[in-house]
Amino acid sequence: MQPPTETPNEGLSDVTRNIVDEITGHRRMRRNRKADWTRRLVQENRLTVDDLIWPVFVVPGTNVVDPVAAMPGVSRMSIDRLVGAAKEAADLGIPAIATFPNVDMALRDETGSNSLAADNLINAATRALKAHVPQIGVITDVALDPFTSHGHDGILRDGVIVNDETVEQIARAAVVQADAGADIIAPSEMMDGRVGAIRRALDDAGHQSVGIMSYATKFASAFYGPYREAIGTGGLLKGDKKTYYIDPANGTEALRDAALDVEEGADMLMVKPGLPYLDICWRMKDAFGLPVFAYQVSGEYAQIKAAAANGWIDGDRVMMETLLAFKRAGCDGILTYFA
Ligand code: PBG
Numbered sequence: 001m002q003p004p005t006e007t008p009n010e011g012l013s014d015v016t017r018n019i020v021d022e023i024t025g026h027r028r029m030r031r032n033r034k035a036d037w038t039r040r041l042v043q044e045n046r047l048t049v050d051d052l053i054w055p056v057f058v059v060p061g062t063n064v065v066d067p068v069a070a071m072p073g074v075s076r077m078s079i080d081r082l083v084g085a086a087k088e089a090a091d092l093g094i095p096a097i098a099t100f101p102n103v104d105m106a107l108r109d110e111t112g113s114n115s116l117a118a119d120n121l122i123n124a125a126t127r128a129l130k131a132h133v134p135q136i137g138v139i140t141d142v143a144l145d146p147f148t149s150h151g152h153d154g155i156l157r158d159g160v161i162v163n164d165e166t167v168e169q170i171a172r173a174a175v176v177q178a179d180a181g182a183d184i185i186a187p188s189e190m191m192d193g194r195v196g197a198i199r200r201a202l203d204d205a206g207h208q209s210v211g212i213m214s215y216a217t218k219f220a221s222a223f224y225g226p227y228r229e230a231i232g233t234g235g236l237l238k239g240d241k242k243t244y245y246i247d248p249a250n251g252t253e254a255l256r257d258a259a260l261d262v263e264e265g266a267d268m269l270m271v272k273p274g275l276p277y278l279d280i281c282w283r284m285k286d287a288f289g290l291p292v293f294a295y296q297v298s299g300e301y302a303q304i305k306a307a308a309a310n311g312w313i314d315g316d317r318v319m320m321e322t323l324l325a326f327k328r329a330g331c332d333g334i335l336t337y338f339a
Pocket of ligand 1: 141143144145153188189223224225226227228241296297298299
């Protein structure tokens with residue numbers, strides 16, 4: 001339905017019309033907004049299914065679909081169910097999924113040693129996905145948090161997350177993940193030197209074609225809460241991650257951190273969380289020209305779902321608006337639970 005076209009002279013004194021014309025110099029922005037067809041013609045950014053990466057949670061067992069309380073509509077799935085869901089996603093045209101394991105508590109330890117097991121949950125998921133849904137890209141996170149008994153992303157020694165030892169382990173874990181068939185390795189633990197170390201380890205193991213999507217700028221954010229519930233680290237985590245994630249106050253530092261990842265060989269960059277950090281997306285795209293992805297994280301998803309459930313916002317429209325905002329901010333795609 002077309003809105004009635006405004007006839008500017010009707011009911012207007014010449015004085016008012018002249019004032020507006022004088023102020024605008026006859027430049028009226030609303031001309032391009034006047035109808036659906038003009039709006040479509042001038043639309044600068046579009047969201048398509050090609051922009052989406054779907055993050056999924058994997059649990060042990062078979063035929064398990066276990067809802068995440070703080071993320072309505074999101075469930076942890078056993079590998080058999082994940083394969084079915086991934087097939088559906090591929091049929092819809094979603095290019096890639098990102099897998100996050102909820103590892104058996106008995107397998108978690110101080111150093112996250114299960115991250116190196118060839119048949120651990122995340123690697124078993126990758127193998128199943130590659131066997132049954134080869135057309136979808138598989139992106140795996142190499143941080144240690146799903147595997148550690150303390151919920152930190154690295155190895156904890158005397159209360160400190162030790163950098164170099166963690167880097168050595170995640171580089172090895174990355175090779176194990178690539179051996180399982182991962183297409184892209186996504187380091188999310190913000191250790192120094194990790195991208196270069198992973199690149200070298202992958203190349204040494206003959207995995208030249210496996211890419212690295214660096215969580216280049218990952219902020220010490222309060223928006224990760226529901227995710228920690230989903231992978232079962234929420235209750236475990238002692239302290240916070242401020243000694244390795246970036247302070248939400250710092251934009252220039254984030255750019256410097258991303259620059260190092262670019263030098264070390266990252267193929268794609270990620271900004272996380274998403275919406276509160278659109279300025280970082282834009283600056284990164286502008287600075288490096290590499291593909292930039294935003295991770296619309298669990299807390300961002302939960303906010304929208306909660307407000308929509310209360311009838312306070314139109315959830316679908318807010319979802320689409322946020323996703324389009326990422327495109328406008330220069331992102332090439334979005335990791336989103338809405339995928
Ligand atoms: C940690 C990791 C986090 C997320 C993905 N990998 C954050 C954390 O718990 O510190 C968060 C994703 C989300 O909130 O949706 N390696």
